[in-house]
Amino acid sequence: MAVFVSGRGSNLQALIEGIAEHGIPAEIALVVSNKPEALALERAERHGIPTAVFSPADFADQDAFADALLKRLYETEIDLICLAGFTLILPYRLLAAFPQRIINIHPSLLPAFGGKGMYGMHVHRAVLASGAKYSGATVHIVTEEIDGGPIICQEVVPVEDDDTPETLAQRVLEVEHRLYPRALQLMVEDALEINGLRTRIKQRAD
Numbered sequence: 001m002a003v004f005v006s007g008r009g010s011n012l013q014a015l016i017e018g019i020a021e022h023g024i025p026a027e028i029a030l031v032v033s034n035k036p037e038a039l040a041l042e043r044a045e046r047h048g049i050p051t052a053v054f055s056p057a058d059f060a061d062q063d064a065f066a067d068a069l070l071k072r073l074y075e076t077e078i079d080l081i082c083l084a085g086f087t088l089i090l091p092y093r094l095l096a097a098f099p100q101r102i103i104n105i106h107p108s109l110l111p112a113f114g115g116k117g118m119y120g121m122h123v124h125r126a127v128l129a130s131g132a133k134y135s136g137a138t139v140h141i142v143t144e145e146i147d148g149g150p151i152i153c154q155e156v157v158p159v160e161d162d163d164t165p166e167t168l169a170q171r172v173l174e175v176e177h178r179l180y181p182r183a184l185q186l187m188v189e190d191a192l193e194i195n196g197l198r199t200r201i202k203q204r205a206d
């Protein structure tokens with residue numbers, strides 16, 4: 001699998017640790033960042049994971065960017081992509097090349113507080129401004145609709161009266177770190193049945 005990052009990489013770290021601790025049959029073979037300065041790249045290197053920087057600004061157009069990225073993913077024999085704080089909207093070619101094989105973590109209870117411009121601290125500010133009493137985290141399958149694909153799993157987090165965007169973000173992040181390895185496990189064990197926007201754990205015969 002590949003993990004796509006843009007920043008701090010705490011979810012990348014949670015995936016690395018989750019794979020080891022829970023014996024998830026997955027190998028992070030590549031970490032891709034669109035930003036060369038992302039702290040996540042250092043984390044990957046510390047764990048001996050190959051990294052690559054792909055920034056659209058370095059390519060003539062979106063197609064050239066997508067082609068170069070796809071070439072690297074195919075060379076590395078990637079068959080699952082986890083977005084972990086990746087701030088770019090994926091080119092259509094990439095989505096088409098990995099149908100139902102790209103997952104994303106989002107710091108709210110989707111479909112609330114998702115969509116274009118809703119990432120990181122923007123999400124937590126919007127939650128507080130709305131007066132919502134609960135927020136949470138969601139892992140979902142990535143489709144053409146931003147933050148709109150089938151939901152794999154979610155966990156609820158209460159909003160406290162004295163929360164700031166930062167304190168809420170921290171409480172949600174703790175949940176993200178246990179939710180993402182769980183979602184990864186469901187994906188690699190092919191445990192999910194997907195029906196429209198709904199997913200459920202497959203009933204096994206044994």
Ligand code: GAR
Binds near residue numbers: 084173
């Ligand atoms: C996480 O909170 C993740 O849910 C969010 O960015 C943060 C990345 O932190 N992603 C989005 O908002 C996607 N729309 P990290 O780099 O420490 O994993």
